[in-house]
Amino acid sequence: MDNPPTLSPRLKALADLVPVGKTVADIGTDHAALPIYLVELGLISAAVATEKAAGPYRVALTQVQKSGVAHRIAVRLGDGLTPLEEGEAEVIVLAGMGAGTIISILEGDPGKSSSADRILAQPMAGSEKLRAWIREKGCLLNEEIVREGGRLYEIEVFRTGRANEVFPAMAWARSLPPEWRTGAGMALIFGLGPILLAKRHPLFPALLEEKIRQWERILTVLEKGRGGKIGQKKEELLSRLQLARRLHNCWSEETPVR
Numbered sequence: 001m002d003n004p005p006t007l008s009p010r011l012k013a014l015a016d017l018v019p020v021g022k023t024v025a026d027i028g029t030d031h032a033a034l035p036i037y038l039v040e041l042g043l044i045s046a047a048v049a050t051e052k053a054a055g056p057y058r059v060a061l062t063q064v065q066k067s068g069v070a071h072r073i074a075v076r077l078g079d080g081l082t083p084l085e086e087g088e089a090e091v092i093v094l095a096g097m098g099a100g101t102i103i104s105i106l107e108g109d110p111g112k113s114s115s116a117d118r119i120l121a122q123p124m125a126g127s128e129k130l131r132a133w134i135r136e137k138g139c140l141l142n143e144e145i146v147r148e149g150g151r152l153y154e155i156e157v158f159r160t161g162r163a164n165e166v167f168p169a170m171a172w173a174r175s176l177p178p179e180w181r182t183g184a185g186m187a188l189i190f191g192l193g194p195i196l197l198a199k200r201h202p203l204f205p206a207l208l209e210e211k212i213r214q215w216e217r218i219l220t221v222l223e224k225g226r227g228g229k230i231g232q233k234k235e236e237l238l239s240r241l242q243l244a245r246r247l248h249n250c251w252s253e254e255t256p257v258r
Contacts, residue, residue, distance in 0.1 A: 028052070188243045
């Protein structure tokens with residue numbers, strides 16, 4: 001290939017998490033860059049690219065038609081998973097939207113979401129909320145962080161509809177010191193990314209610093225308020241901050257949370 005396709009770091013990280021030879025549905029595909037890349041390089045067999053609004057749909061359709069692989073990429077108009085047939089996509093990609101939107105899409109069509117081998121989600125905000133949902137409704141398989149344009153993006157790889165499966169990070173979590181296996185400690189670890197922490201992702205410290213700054217800003221606002229509920233929120237946030245700072249300070253090759 002004379003001019004191989006290229007992707008932004010964020011989309012390239014998603015592409016690298018797609019198993020070779022699968023069928024992929026990219027929900028809210030924008031310019032269809034991800035499915036075009038995967039098909040042109042022969043990494044997947046076929047793709048579906050969707051958009052819910054007519055304008056972005058036409059843009060995606062034009063880009064696919066220009067790519068020369070239109071015979072292997074179906075561009076469809078529709079909201080959420082509506083354009084898909086159940087079982088049609090082995091991998092579903094939900095990127096560039098908030099965690100609430102991702103959850104709403106998956107809950108809106110559970111049959112289609114659970115028929116996929118895996119879901120790749122890259123929330124623009126609310127990663128902790130998405131992880132909590134995955135822990136209740138499915139099985140977390142992998143996690144990734146990528147830096148693009150001075151921002152960190154988190155990617156969750158998971159399955160849904162299999163809530164009784166053993167959460168992969170649990171075996172590692174059981175090896176932690178006792179104080180990290182109860183209440184606030186486990187909540188912090190699963191909120192931040194248990195697999196990221198377990199595999200000692202090089203960008204995890206930077207992500208943790210971001211979260212600490214965010215929680216410190218929230219605490220500053222709460223300090224100005226009064227009332228029982230606000231007081232409880234302050235106590236919970238203070239506890240989380242103390243654990244997060246300890247985790248950051250004690251990051252080491254042996255056991256980062258000791």
